Amino acid sequence: MTRPLAPPESELVAEEHHVLEGLAAALPGARYFGRLRVRTAAGERDVLLADRTWVGDELALIDWRTAPLAEVFFTCDLGDDYELERDDRQLRGVVVRRHLVHLHDGALVGVDLADRRLRRGAGDLWHADDRPGPRVAPRSPTHRGRPLSPAKVELDPNQRAAVELAVERSLLVLGEAGFGKTTVALHRLAFLARAAHEARRPFRALMLVPTPGLQRLAVRMLAELGASRVQVDTFEQWVTAQARRLFPHLPRRLSATAGPGVRTFKRHPALRDLLPRIVAGTAAMRDVAAGYREHPESLRDLLLHLYGDRELLAEAAAAAPDELGPSVLSDVLAHTKIQFSATTERAMAHVDADRLRTLDGRSIDAGTPLADADSIDVEDFAVVFALHRRLTGGDRTPHGALSHYQHLLLDEAQELAPIELELLGRAVAPDGTLTVAGDERQQVDASTAFAGWPAVLAELGRGDATTAALTVSYRCPPPIEDVARAVLDPAQRPRGVAHRDHLLVTRHDSPCHLVAALVDALLALTRDDPHVHVAVVCRHTETALSLHATLARALPARLVVEDGDFLFAPGVEVTTVQDVKGLEFDVVVVPDLDAATYPDRPDARRALYVAATRPLHRLWLASAGPWSPLLPSWLGGHVREDTHVSHDPSSERRAS
Numbered sequence: 096m097t098r099p100l101a102p103p104e105s106e107l108v109a110e111e112h113h114v115l116e117g118l119a120a121a122l123p124g125a126r127y128f129g130r131l132r133v134r135t136a137a138g139e140r141d142v143l144l145a146d147r148t149w150v151g152d153e154l155a156l157i158d159w160r161t162a163p164l165a166e167v168f169f170t171c172d173l174g175d176d177y178e179l180e181r182d183d184r185q186l187r188g189v190v191v192r193r194h195l196v197h198l199h200d201g202a203l204v205g206v207d208l209a210d211r212r213l214r215r216g217a218g219d220l221w222h223a224d225d226r227p228g229p230r231v232a233p234r235s236p237t238h239r240g241r242p243l244s245p246a247k248v249e250l251d252p253n254q255r256a257a258v259e260l261a262v263e264r265s266l267l268v269l270g271e272a273g274f275g276k277t278t279v280a281l282h283r284l285a286f287l288a289r290a291a292h293e294a295r296r297p298f299r300a301l302m303l304v305p306t307p308g309l310q311r312l313a314v315r316m317l318a319e320l321g322a323s324r325v326q327v328d329t330f331e332q333w334v335t336a337q338a339r340r341l342f343p344h345l346p347r348r349l350s351a352t353a354g355p356g357v358r359t360f361k362r363h364p365a366l367r368d369l370l371p372r373i374v375a376g377t378a379a380m381r382d383v384a385a386g387y388r389e390h391p392e393s394l395r396d397l398l399l400h401l402y403g404d405r406e407l408l409a410e411a412a413a414a415a416p417d418e419l420g421p422s423v424l425s426d427v428l429a430h431t432k433i434q435f436s437a438t439t440e441r442a443m444a445h446v447d448a449d450r451l452r453t454l455d456g457r458s459i460d461a462g463t464p465l466a467d468a469d470s471i472d473v474e475d476f477a478v479v480f481a482l483h484r485r486l487t488g489g490d491r492t493p494h495g496a497l498s499h500y501q502h503l504l505l506d507e508a509q510e511l512a513p514i515e516l517e518l519l520g521r522a523v524a525p526d527g528t529l530t531v532a533g534d535e536r537q538q539v540d541a542s543t544a545f546a547g548w549p550a551v552l553a554e555l556g557r558g559d560a561t562t563a564a565l566t567v568s569y570r571c572p573p574p575i576e577d578v579a580r581a582v583l584d585p586a587q588r589p590r591g592v593a594h595r596d597h598l599l600v601t602r603h604d605s606p607c608h609l610v611a612a613l614v615d616a617l618l619a620l621t622r623d624d625p626h627v628h629v630a631v632v633c634r635h636t637e638t639a640l641s642l643h644a645t646l647a648r649a650l651p652a653r654l655v656v657e658d659g660d661f662l663f664a665p666g667v668e669v670t671t672v673q674d675v676k677g678l679e680f681d682v683v684v685v686p687d688l689d690a691a692t693y694p695d696r697p698d699a700r701r702a703l704y705v706a707a708t709r710p711l712h713r714l715w716l717a718s719a720g721p722w723s724p725l726l727p728s729w730l731g732g733h734v735r736e737d738t739h740v741s742h743d744p745s746s747e748r749r750a751s
């Protein structure tokens with residue numbers, strides 16, 4: 096409900112106008128996002144949150160991302176005492192004013208207090224709206240908290256049929272996010288392990304997952320299901336260990352700087368199509384291939400031919416012009432040139448070793464363009480196995496053979512490239528079986544060319560696998576599911592379930608306003624619901640790093656990027672879409688649902704679908720810029736605008 100301003104509020108607005116005028120006179124064009132007025136031993140002083148630092152006679156601008164007083168702004172209430180350590184000095188004071196401001200074309204249009212919004216309306220009339228900033232409703236005590244242990248889940252009949260399929264059958268488990276694919280796959284693994292144990296058959300099993308986070312979770316779940324001896328790896332970990340064992344002469348060092356184009360090329364089917372040419376190709380190559388058995392180290396020369404021959408690369412690119420454009424080819428050539436150069440240490444091996452030592456103990460090339468000299472990419476390993484097989488007809492080398500498993504479980508299998516699947520198929524023992532679980536709608540690795548489930552099974556050599564299509568949703572409440580489905584397919588309409596508690600959709604004037612709202616809401620939520628597990632899921636790593644840096648100054652937020660170091664326990668974790676595949680949290684915040692981060696592209700749709708399907712209870716979609724066109728248009732009515740202009744996402748979409 097809005098109402099006219101009460102006297103202290105109108106005085107505050109007049110005061111803010113005065114501050115703004117003072118700033119405009121001292122620093123024309125400067126903008127600010129919030130004001131903190133502090134009383135210290137030296138008197139009262141205003142500091143304005145801005146994206147720069149500046150100190151004037153009456154006012155100071157502080158950088159909201161880094162200034163110590165910004166921390167006071169984000170964490171203190173009116174009347175709070177604060178104490179900061181700075182340059183060995185103690186800064187003490189009391190918070191006298193603390194509010195966000197909204198400016199439009201240099202004019203004051205809004206002031207956000209802790210419990211009220213003051214807004215300038217038509218005809219310059221101001222009104223107040225008595226509600227606090229956005230809030231995430233705590234979970235009701237009757238809702239289940241932590242995810243159920245898979246051992247305690249009661250499988251539905253469809254799930255049970257898949258788990259108890261005849262032991263000699265391979266299984267493909269499909270279904271939307273949160274339908275229980277991983278749960279079924281894990282139960283299947285435990286079922287097969289028990290059956291093998293009872294029949295006194297050996298049972299060596301491997302589970303591959305795309306991320307270290309899911310690896311951690313799977314290890315826990317397998318232990319709970321009594322199958323703790325199963326090896327769980329990411330594909331990269333597994334293939335690296337296999338290649339190191341069988342091809343010990345390959346470079347030890349993994350490259351640190353290969354760009355996405357290199358990864359796309361090396362995992363692309365068009366690259367694999369070149370392999371027979373490499374093996375049987377030119378006269379010179381025939382010599383190398385023929386000599387391969389005696390000189391296995393020549394494998395690296397074959398790789399150099401494969402990646403360093405501009406004509407061959409152009410041929411691959413012509414077969415897939417959309418994915419392998421000119422920039423990909425130049426990335427590959429440039430990277431190859433460096434990878435096949437000698438490190439400075441090797442090139443200068445004749446020099447006294449002491450003289451090559453650096454002060455910090457790192458290699459001379461570290462941090463230089465030569466950092467990747469004499470290195471190998473993790474993507475090369477599957478290529479090495481494919482080449483080796485085409486040269487020798489098998490996966491054995493003088494150092495051993497590819498490991499074989501009685502059961503191989505591939506979770507999130509939509510992320511595996513054909514050349515990787517081909518290798519994995521050969522890692523299944525002749526009497527072994529496979530379980531493949533996946534959802535092509537959740538494919539987020541842009542370098543994977545997914546060609547459909549029949550093609551995946553064919554690559555694995557298990558075209559006869561039984562398909563189990565799961566149909567019951569277990570993770571997300573229906574309103575969240577409706578949003579996720581509409582992200583993939585804008586024609587999907589909601590089922591008319593009330594959204595209120597499950598969904599929060601907010602738009603903010605600036606990243607500073609967004610962070611202030613996040614801090615307020617997450618502090619309130621974790622206070623009201625101390626056992627809640629929250630993930631703030633950014634699309635890109637850089638966003639996660641910078642958002643974490645600002646959030647962590649105000650609340651105990653952990654950063655989980657790439658290492659999968661989730662606690663699976665209460666708290667706030669800032670992470671990325673790539674990191675949360677297969678995981679779930681009580682509350683998920685998508686803080687970057689703007690048009691630049693999530694444009695109308697299939698990869699962005701899939702990434703948002705993954706993020707939006709992680710919550711067990713609440714989903715908060717937020718943006719500090721123009722809305723992403725992927726925000727379902729029917730959510731427009733649910734958007735809470737903490738901005739100065741009324742904003743209808745569907746009109747924005749029409750405009751764009």
Ligand SMILES: Nc1ncnc2c1ncn2[C@@H]1O[C@H](COP(=O)(O)OP(=O)(O)OP(=O)(O)O)[C@@H](O)[C@H]1O
Pocket residue numbers: 242243244245248249250251254270271272273274275276277278279534537569570676677678679708
């Ligand atoms: N029969 C069931 N009864 C109750 N809960 C279940 C059941 N099956 C699965 N669940 C729960 O549903 C949630 C999602 O399960 P799971 O992670 O296996 O889904 P998924 O299909 O693999 O999801 P994603 O595609 O996101 O990886 C988990 O919390 C799991 O415990």
